[in-house]
Amino acid sequence: MMYILEKKKLNKILSTWAQEHEVFVPQKVEEYSQFLPYTEDSELALKSPHNTRYPPKALFLPQSEVMLKFNNRTQKYEEVNTTPKSRLVFGVRPCDAKAFRLLDTVFDAEDYADPYWKAKRDATILIGIGCEVPPSTCFCTTVGGGPFNQDGLDAILTELEGSYLVQILTEKAETLFASLSPATIEQEKQVEAIQTKAHDSMSPAFETDGLKQKLDQIFESSYWDKISESCLGCGICTFLCPTCFCFDIVDEVQRKERVRNWDTCMFRIYSQEASGHNPRPTRRERTRQRLMHKYSYWLDHIDEIGCTGCGRCVRYCPVGLDIRAMLRTANTHESEAVHA
Secondary structure, three states: OEEEEEHHHHHHHHHHHHOOOEEEEEEEEOOEEEEEEOOOOOOEOOOOOOOOOOOHHHHOOOOEEEEEEEEOOOOEEEEOOOOOOOEEEEEEOHHHHHHHHHHHHHHEOOOOEOHHHHHHHHOEEEEEEOOOOOOOOOOHHHHOOOOOOOOOOOEEEEEEOOEEEEEEOOHHHHOOOOOOEEOOHHHHHHHHHHHHHHHHOOOOOOOOOOHHHHHHHOOOOOHHHHHOOOOOOOOHHHHOOOOOOOEEEEEEOOOOEEEEEEOOOOOHHHHOOOOOOOOOOOHHHHHHHHHHHHHHHHHHHHOOOOOOOOOHHHHHOOOOOOHHHHHHHHHHOOOOOOOO
16 A cells, blocks of 8 residues: 655654654754654754664664673672563665664574564564665665665655655554555656666666675685775774674673673674684784675575665775775686695
8 A cells, every 4th residue: 555645744643653652763963864762853864865874773783782780689680671662763764674684684583583682673663765866875776675675664655746655565554654645646656767767776886696706716815905905994884884783792890781782893802712812813804704794604694695785884984995896896806826
């Protein structure tokens, strides 16, 4: 079913949802945008030329999350309540929604389900908004997505003049928009044209056929020395990535809490073992790990590329490193003979 949501009624419907759900929307924060709880004073950032700086992944895998607490009085550990209030995330871009589904294969797998992640996912409705004019840093179509990809969403909006057309994708979203007027045939055709134009405007950023095999072949190549020369090892690319999930678990003694914090394979100490040995001692190995994980190891894991083409790592790298250029170079790099 498709409905028409007038832009002038958006705040009213968000306020209505907020009576039953904890609603998160992208809001302007200085020169960036970020998903924050909705209030009537919220300054929505739905017209930003790109997605939020921090991915909405942080709503499900927080940067810092208490896993359990220690009670001094009882001298026992206390589990943290993992059941959140019903939540609704509005304005998710398709690349970020696809990332949720990819991360489900890590945190909600058949053999193991992370209770903290799963509880938040089960309690959340995802309402997306497509990208009518994809930013130049994005490359979602190259990695199997698209500016109006529906993967992982409960509904998706397409912007029209003065309104949004709402496509209902799951039963979870049906009741949210039931009070709206159905879209006309003309509006549906207009949206189809908008979505097709947006998809066709995105040229392939690099060749993915055979890319995994190529990366595997050049694992010991000097290629990694060349592309890591400018890297600062700051970790911005991974901290802002919607599919990166590295974390560290620490016991905060003074706070008497066990906490899970974001971590990154781009930091030297991340892979350092208790013996002092580090299998990734330089940025060469750590840069290799980042690319191999996205474009080789994810394929081993679920036969899918672990990158959604959101472009954050391209847009925010302080030295201008571009993963698209790295992968184009990898495809053309001559394999080097390795002698025993």
